[in-house]
Amino acid sequence: MTLEISPVATLQGDLRPPSDKSLTHRAYMFASIADGDSVVRMPLRGEDCESTLHCLIQLGLRHEWMSPSEIRLVPPREWQVPRGDLDCGNSGTTMRLMSGLLASRPLDVTLVGDASLSRRPMQRIAEPLRMMGATVEGDTAPLHIVGGQLRGIDYVSPVASAQIKSCVLLAGLGAEGVTSVREPSPSRDHTERMLRATGVRIEQNGAVSLAGGQRPHGFEITIPADISSAAFFLVAAAMLPQSSLAIHDLSMNPTRTGILDVLRQCGVPYELLGEREELGEPVSTLEIRAPKFLKPFEISGSLVPRLIDEIPVLAVLATQCEGTSVIRDARELRVKETDRIETVSTGLRAMGAEVETFEDGLAITGPTKLKAAQIDAAGDHRIGMAFAIAGLISDGGVKIDNAESIATSYPGFTDDLMRLAII
Template sequence: MKTLRSLNGAGLTGTIRVPGDKSISHRAVMFGAIAHGRTVVDGFLPGEDCLSTIDCFRKLGVTINQEKEHVEVVGNGFEGLHEPEDILDVGNSGTTCRLLLGVLANTPFHSCVIGDDSIAKRPMSRVTNPLREMGTKIDGRNDGNYTPISIRGGNLKAINYVSPVGSAQVKSAVLLAGLQADGTTTLTEPHHSRDHTERMLRAFGCEVEVNDLTVSLKGKQPLVSTHIEVPGDISSAAFYLVAGAIVPNSEITIKNVGINPTRTGILDVLEKMGADITITNQNTQTSEPSADIQIKTSSLNGIEISGELIPRLIDEIPIIALAATQADSTTVIKDAAELKVKETNRIDTVVNELKKLGAQIEATDDGMIIHGKTELSGGTVDSHGDHRIGMMLAIASCIANGETVLENSGSVNVSYPSFFEQLEQLSQSTIKKS
C-alpha cells in the first residue's frame, strides 16, 4: 500500500529512461533458448513477468545468466530442452504461458504449466486449440482452456490457421510450434497484432513471410544466436506520456523508447487529442525502431478510439481513460472487449476505480465512455493486482486533490520496478527548479 499526494500544480519535469520492452524481453530469452549458441540481451526488463520466463527455461535445462538488464542465454536448439523436474510456473505472465506452450508443442516429454490466480482465469484455448490441431497432446481445466495445463509434444504437422482473435500471443505460439513442424505453417489474423515475433525470428536467422494479415514460415529452420538490444517499453512510457500531458506545468523527455508501428497507437491517440509531443533521435537501423519522446502539459480534446487502432494500444487503454477524464468533451472507447481477459477485467476495474476519484465514466460491453473535463479527488483505490491499473492510479493521484491511498501497489513490479522511484524523481526535479 502507498499513500500518494497531489502535486498541487507543481508539475513533473526531467528526463528518464523506462524499462526495456516486456514483449521483446520475453521473446529474446525464449528465442535465445531455442537457438544454437550464446545469445546476449542488453536492456532486458528484470520485472517479475520476464523473470518468470527465465525461471521456466532454466527448469527446461537452458543455461541463463542474468545480471540486472544484461542476460546471456546458451541455447542448444529445441533438442536441447529437457523434461522439467518441477512445474513450470509462469506467475502473472500471459505471454510466458502462451508462448511457452508453443515452444513445448513438439517436445518428447511431459510438462505442466501453471500460473497465479489471474492466469488461472485467462483463456488458453485460443492457443491450445491450434496446437492440438497440429498434433500436440494437451489437457487442462475446462478441456485445456485454463491452467494448470499438461502438455506433451507430438509429431507436429503444419497447418493453415485462421485465428478468431488478433493476438500476438496466439500468432507467436503457432509460429513457434510451426518451427518444429514439417511443412509451412500459415496463420491469418482478423486484424494486425504486434509483430515482435516476426522481427525477432528474422534477427535469429529465420525466414518469415508476411502478406498483409497472413504470416507463414517453413518448419525445421534452425535459429542462430545473436545480440538483442531491447528498447524502452512504450507501454511503460505511456504512463509518463499521459502524466506529462495532464499534470500542470510538466515537461518530460523519455529516452530510447521503442516505436514499433504495431505499438504506437498511444502516440496517435495523444496527438489526435491535441497533446504537445515531439519525437527526436529516431533509430531505424535495428530490428526494433526507437526514438526519444518529449511531452509537455497540453489541452486535450475528447475523441473516439475504436477499430483497427485498438490492437495497437490495448495495454494503454487504462492510462488513456485517465487522460480522457482531463479532456474537454467526451471520449468513447469501443471494440476493446479483449480488456475483459487481461490481468483483470480492465473495463470494469478502470471504471470502478476512477469513479472512486470522481471520474464521470461508464462501462460498455466493449469499452467505456468518459466524460471530461473532471476534477478528481483523492481516495482509497486498488490495483487489484494489475500492474497497469496500479500505475494509472498513481498518475491519477498527481492531479487528484488531497491524498490517494493505493492498495496492492506492489503489482507494478511485474513490468516497472522503478516506477515509483522515477515518479518521485520527476516531482523532485520540479521542486529543485522552483
C-alpha cells in the same frame, strides 16, 4: 502493499523507462532455440520476465550474468524434462508463448500460474496447438502439454492477438510443412521482426507464414525501453500544466504506438529524435510537452491492438479532456489480469469521474477535477500505475491497495515518479 500518491504541480526531466517486457520475453525464448550463443543487454528484470527465464533454465537453457544488465545465454542441444511444473507466475506471455515452444518437443510438461493467471483464457492457444497435433489438457491453467511431431496449419485467429500468433508461429518452427496465421487486424509484430532479424524466413501477405525446420541464429540485443511503461508518464505529462519530459531509448514499433495516435487526437505536442534500430525494432527519444487544453479522443477498430495495455491510463487521460472520449472494440480488456473495464470504471467513479461502460469499452466525459479516493488495484499492475497517475491530478491524492503487482513490469515506478515530480 498500499501505495500513497499525492498531487503534484508538474513533471520535468529525463526518463529511461524499464526495458520492453515483450522483447525481453522473446529474446530469452529465441535464445533458448537458437543455433548459437546469444547476449541480451538491459533485459527487464521484472517478475514476468524472470518467470520466462526460470522456466527456460529448467528446460536446459544455460545462462551467465556478465553484469547486472547483461546476460549470456547458451541453448541446450535438446530440451530436458523439468523436475516439476513450470511456474509462469502472473505472466500470460510466458504461458502462451512457452506452450508453442513446448508443443513441438517430445516432452510431458505442466504449466502453472498464480491465481490471476489461472483465471485467464488459454483455450485460444490450446485450440490451434491441438489442431497441429499436440496434446493440450486444460483451457485455463494448469496446462498439461504432451508435445511431439506437429504439422503446419493455416490458422485463422478469431481475435487480433500477438500472443496467439506468436504461440502458433513458434510451434510452427518445429512442425512439418508451412504454418500460417491470419488475424482480423494486425497485432504486435515483435515476433515477426525478431524472426526475420535472426535469419528465419517468413512471408507476410495477408497472413504470416513460415516453414518448419528453421532455427534462429544466435544474436545480440540491447532491449529498448517499453512504450507501455512510458505511457503512464506520457499521460501524466499531457495532463499536468507546464510538464516537459524527454523519454530515451524508447521502442517505437508501429504496432505498439497507438498511444501516439491518441496524443495527436488530444492535441499533445511531441517529437521523435535520434531514430535507430535494435534487432529489427525502431528506437527513438521522445520529447513531450503539456498542451493548453486536451481535446477528446476515440479508440476503436484496428487502433485497439496497438494500445490495448495503455487503455487504463488513457481512461484517466479522458477525465481531463474537454468532451466525451469513447473507447470501443476493447472486449479483450475483460480477460486481462482483471476485468479492466469494470476495474477502471469503478475506480474513476470513486474519484468523481463521469463514466459509462459497455461490454466492449467505456465513454468518459470531462474535464473532471478528480477527488481523493482509496482504490483497489486487485493485483493488476497497469491498474495500480494508472490510478497512481490519477492521484497526481486529484485534489487529495490516492491510496492504492494491492499495488505490489506493479513490480511485475515496472519495479522502479514510484521512484521515477517522485524524481520527476515538482510539488
